[in-house]
Amino acid sequence: MSPDYVRYRDDLEQLQPGEAETTAKLTEMMRGFSEAMNTRYRHAVRSVHSKNHGLLVGELEVYEGLPGRLAQGLFARPGRYPVVMRFSTPPGDILPDSVSTPRGLALKIVGPEGAEMVEGHGGEVTQDFVFVNGPNFGQKDAAGFMKGQKPIQLTVNAPEELKVVASLGARLADSLTGGKGKLSPMLRKLGGHPHTHPLGETFYTQLPHRWGDYVGKLSLVPVSAHLRRLKDQHIRVVGETDALRDNIAAVIAREGGEWELKVQLCADERTMPVEDASVLWDEGLSPFLAVARVRVAPQDSARPDKLVYGDDRVSFSPWHAQAAHRPLGAVMRARRAAYRMSADFRREHNDEPMTEPRSQADLPRP
Template sequence: MSSEYVRYRDDLEQIQPGEAETMARLTDMMRGFSEAMNTRYRHAVRSVHSKGHGLLVGELEVYEGLPERLAQGLFARPGRYPVVMRFSTPPGDILPDTVSTPRGLALKIVGPEGAEMVDGHAGEVTQDFVFLNSPEFGQKDAAGFMKGQKPIQLTVNAPEEIKVAASLGARVADSLTGGKGKLSPMLRQLGGHPYTHPLGETFYTQLPHRWGDYVGKLSLAPVSAHLRRLKGQPIKVLGEIDALRDNIAAVIAQEGGEWELRVQLSVDEKKMPIEDASVLWDESLSPFLPVARIRIAAQDSARPNKLVYGDDRASFNPWHAQAAHRPLGNVMRARRAAYRMSADFRREHNDEPIPEPRSQSDLPEI
C-alpha cells in the first residue's frame, strides 16, 4: 500500500473530443425516458432511479482525530449533520420488484453554512453522494454509458409483462454465470440482479470526487450487526410488488441502523484514472478508510409523506457539492446536465417545488 497520495490538480481532468455533443445526446435520451414515464403515469418521475424503496432520516457524525489526508472539506473537523438516505433501483419505470436491478442509495448531508460550493450550487448547504452496490461502473465514459442504455431506450414503451419476463430471463442467465464475467453487470442492469436484501449491501460512488487536496471514491458500508447479517440474504420477491420497500421498512422500524462512510484516496494517476470510469481502483493499493458514521434511529421508512418527499420533493445530485468534493471525470460531467434536466422536468410537470434543505426542520420527521 502506497503512502504517496495523488494531489488534486485541475489538469487531472481532460475534456474529450466531442464531449459536449455526447453529453447533449445523453441528456436528450434521459429526457425521452422522463417523457415516456410521464405519459404512462400521468406524473413526472426521475429519468432513472424512479422507484424509491424507503427514505431514512438520521445524522452523520464526522470522526474525531482524522489524519490530514482524510480531514478534508466537509470532513475537516468533527461535527454532526442531518442526513436523508433514499434507497432505489435504477430503472425509470416503476416496476414490480421481480424486475430485480442493482440497488441504489442516495445520501444528502445538510452541512454547515458558509462552505464554498460548486458553480450552480452557490448559497446552498447540502452535499450529495450517489451510490450503487458495486464498486465497478463498467463503462469507460459517457459515450459508453449511453450505448449501454440503448436496450432500455428501445424497450422503454414495452408492456410491463414483457419487462418482467425479460428480467426473469436475465436473472437465470446471470445465475448461470455465477454472477461473474463481463456479461454479469449488463444482465443485472437488465433485471437479473439476485433477490437479495438491500440493507446488507455496501454501496460505492463508483466515480471519483475531489477530496479537498486529494482525489477519492467513497463507499457506505453497514456496520450494525443486524445489517451485516443481511449481506446476501435472499428475500421473497415473486408475487410481491414492493418487496424491497417492505423488507427495508421491517428492519428499520425495529432497530434502525448504522453505516460507515469511507473514502479510497488515489495513489496512482495511471492505475486510478479520473477519465476512464471502467477501471476499478485496486483496494490493495489504497483501501477505503473511515471518515464518518451515519446513525438512523428506528423509524417508518415507508411512511407516505417520506416516500413523497424522496420521490417528488427531493433531488439527489452529485453536483450538489462543496467545491472540496466536486465530482470528477467525463461521466460525472455528463451527469451534471442530465440530473439537472431530470429535476427540472419533475418540477415543471408536477408543479412541485424541489428546494434544497437548510436545516433539520426542512426534512421529514423521523
C-alpha cells in the same frame, strides 16, 4: 507505510473529443425516458432510479482525529449533520420487484453554512453522494455511459409483462455465469440482479470526487450487526410488488441502522485514473478508510409523506457539492446536465415545491 497519495490538480481531468455533443445526446435520451414515464403515470418521475424503496432520516458524525489526508472539505473537522437516505433501483419505470436490478442509495448531507460550493450550487449547504451496490462503473466515458442506456431506450415503452419475463431470463443467464462473467453487469442491469436485501449491501460512488487536496471514491458500508447479517439474504418477491420497500421498512422500524462512510484515495493516477470510469481502483494499493458514521434511529421508512418527499420534493445529484468534493471525470460531467434536466422536468410537470434543505427543520420527521 501510507501510499504517496495523488494531489488534486486541474489537469487530472481532460475533456474528451465530442464530449459536449455526447452529453447533449445523453441528456435528450434521458428526457425521453422522463416523457415516456410522465405519459404512462400521469406524473413526472426521475429519468432513472424512479422507484423509491424507502427514505431514512438520520445523522452523520464526522470522526475526530482524522489524519490530514482524510480531514478534507466537509470532513475537515468533527461535526454532526442531518442526513436523508433514499433507497432505489435504476430503471425509470416503477416496476414490480421481480424485475430485479442493482440497488441504489442517495445520501444528502445538510452541512454547515459558508462552505464554497460548485458552480450552480452556490448559496446552498447540501452535499450529495450517489451510490450503487457495486464498486465498478463499467463504462469508460460519457459515450460508453450513453451506449449503456441504449437497451433501456429500446425497451422503454415495452409492456411491463415483457420486462418481467425478460428479467427472469436475465437472472437465469446470470446465474449460469455464477455472477462473474463479462456479461454479468449488463444482465443485472437488465433485471438479472439476485433478489438480495438492500440493507445488507455495501454501496459505492464508483466514480471519483475531489477530496480537498486529494482525489477519492467513496463507499457506504453497513456496520450494525443486524444489517451485516442481511448480506446476500434472499428476499421473496414473487407476488410482492414492493418487497424491497416492505423489507427495508420492517428492519428499520425495529432497529434502525448504522453505516460507515469511507473514502478510497487515489494513489496512482495511471492505474487509478480519473477519466477512465471503467477501471476498478485497486483496494490493495489504496484501501477504503473510514471518515464518518451515519446513524438512523428506528422509524417508518415507507411513511407516505417521506415517500412523497423523496420522490417529488427533493433531488439528489453528485453536483450538489462543496467545491472540495466536486465530481470528477467525463461520466460525472455528463451526469451534471442529465440530473439537472430530470429535476427540472419533475419541477415543471408536478405541482410540488423542490428546494434544497438548509436545516433539520426542512426534512421530514424521522
